Amino acid sequence: MIDMVKEKIEALFKEKKIAGFLGLREQNGQVAPHLFMEGQALEGMCLGDRKIAGDARYPLNKILVTLARQYPEETFGILARGCDERGLYGLFRLNQLDPDKVIAVGIACPGDLALACECKKPFPEALVAGEKIQAGDSIKAGRETLAAMDTLDLDKRFSFWKNQFSKCVKCYGCRDICPMCFCRECSLECEDLVSKGDLPVDIPVFHLTRAMHMADRCVDCGLCDEACPADIPLRLLYKKTAQIMDIEFGFTSGINKDERSPLSMMGPAPKKVAK
Amino acid sequence: MDYQNILTTCTYCGCGCNFFLEVLDGKLVGTIPCKTSPVNEGKLCIKGWNVHQFVQSENRLTHPMIRKNGVLEKVSWDEAFDYTASRLSEIKAEKGSDAIGFLTSAKVTNEENYLLQKFARAGVGTNNIDHCARL
Ligand code: SF4
Ligand code: SF4
Ligand code: SF4
Numbered sequence: 001m002i003d004m005v006k007e008k009i010e011a012l013f014k015e016k017k018i019a020g021f022l023g024l025r026e027q028n029g030q031v032a033p034h035l036f037m038e039g040q041a042l043e044g045m046c047l048g049d050r051k052i053a054g055d056a057r058y059p060l061n062k063i064l065v066t067l068a069r070q071y072p073e074e075t076f077g078i079l080a081r082g083c084d085e086r087g088l089y090g091l092f093r094l095n096q097l098d099p100d101k102v103i104a105v106g107i108a109c110p111g112d113l114a115l116a117c118e119c120k121k122p123f124p125e126a127l128v129a130g131e132k133i134q135a136g137d138s139i140k141a142g143r144e145t146l147a148a149m150d151t152l153d154l155d156k157r158f159s160f161w162k163n164q165f166s167k168c169v170k171c172y173g174c175r176d177i178c179p180m181c182f183c184r185e186c187s188l189e190c191e192d193l194v195s196k197g198d199l200p201v202d203i204p205v206f207h208l209t210r211a212m213h214m215a216d217r218c219v220d221c222g223l224c225d226e227a228c229p230a231d232i233p234l235r236l237l238y239k240k241t242a243q244i245m246d247i248e249f250g251f252t253s254g255i256n257k258d259e260r261s262p263l264s265m266m267g268p269a270p271k272k273v274a275k
Numbered sequence: 276m277d278y279q280n281i282l283t284t285c286t287y288c289g290c291g292c293n294f295f296l297e298v299l300d301g302k303l304v305g306t307i308p309c310k311t312s313p314v315n316e317g318k319l320c321i322k323g324w325n326v327h328q329f330v331q332s333e334n335r336l337t338h339p340m341i342r343k344n345g346v347l348e349k350v351s352w353d354e355a356f357d358y359t360a361s362r363l364s365e366i367k368a369e370k371g372s373d374a375i376g377f378l379t380s381a382k383v384t385n386e387e388n389y390l391l392q393k394f395a396r397a398g399v400g401t402n403n404i405d406h407c408a409r410l
């Protein structure tokens with residue numbers, strides 16, 4: 001699989017299509033994000049599968065936003081799984097990246113990873129290596145998890161989340177790792193909403209503010225979940241928000257390249273899309 | 276264009292979390308927790324997440340300084356050492372060793388911390404020594 005990825009990248013360099021390729025590399029015994037430059041060997045390049053598939057993924061899109069802000073004229077190649085491509089589509093829509101300046105080199109995720117992620121689309125359109133797995137099973141698993149939560153009555157559900165939120169150490173890691181969080185001024189640092197410098201965190205304002213802001217952005221990559229030192233099931237919370245967006249507006253963040261968010265349209269609410 | 280991720284260990288406390296410092300064209304622009312580190316497994320506390328900010332902070336001391344007539348002034352290392360040594364000796368002679376205390380740091384090495392406690396206990400003769408990682 002990695003050979004096909006490397007071949008593609010070498011071709012992109014040869015055709016002078018990219019200034020650099022953002023991927024992953026084994027370095028000092030760890031997996032690290034790395035910007036490969038032309039003429040540099042692709043030695044050490046890896047795909048972020050250590051002990052199990054996808055266990056060493058990084059927010060490459062977030063790094064790309066940093067690079068693109070500094071070098072807006074350059075085109076970059078980037079390693080992309082399904083969720084990363086959903087993230088790219090989202091960042092195009094939100095004017096954080098220029099679609100003409102990004103070339104995704106896509107890899108498909110295996111079935112066990114798709115199931116663990118309850119993934120809606122475990123492969124990118126720009127597929128270069130790996131086999132497409134249809135998302136039927138993982139979508140079904142996601143629906144079942146949410147349905148199980150919904151069987152709890154409102155009081156129980158609220159106390160479940162209150163207990164979860166009370167574990168928060170307010171590290172802001174969920175925001176800092178998120179490839180879809182790019183605001184220069186963050187509401188979670190607005191002192192009218194969230195108190196500064198003390199614990200416990202404002203419950204439920206902190207986490208629900210973030211969930212609201214993620215409603216039309218979150219591409220369900222799970223990086224926040226993996227970065228949370230308190231093991232709060234953040235991804236589950238955002239999956240619920242995404243489900244509401246889907247039911248109410250027929251919108252799923254990052255699924256279509258030319259999508260528009262119902263939350264940024266003026267006028268009457270878009271018609272519900274029959275499923 | 277030069278973008279690099281430098282693997283290093285957090286200086287804030289003794290846990291030893293690993294992260295990458297993101298360096299873009301010679302400037303630190305961010306911190307990324309190391310996913311494959313067995314110590315922190317891709318997680319950090321709020322101090323670790325913001326570690327890149329203090330390195331380039333304009334508030335960092337770059338010279339020894341002594342407060343003279345209420346105003347901090349830049350001085351040479353020699354002057355700073357002489358002043359510190361003579362004032363410590365004076366205080367010890369006047370009020371005893373326990374009138375002196377030392378604060379050390381998690382941002383220095385184990386060996387430097389060892390040296391300072393040795394200096395406090397064997398040199399000055401006090402157990403008054405503590406550190407910022409008690410936060
Ligand atoms: S969310 Fe989907 S695309 Fe992303 S790692 Fe999981 S299975 Fe792969
Ligand atoms: S899953 Fe988490 S990290 Fe990924 S886009 Fe959604 S909120 Fe951001
Ligand atoms: S990553 Fe977890 S502990 Fe840190 S702020 Fe987010 S929810 Fe709280």
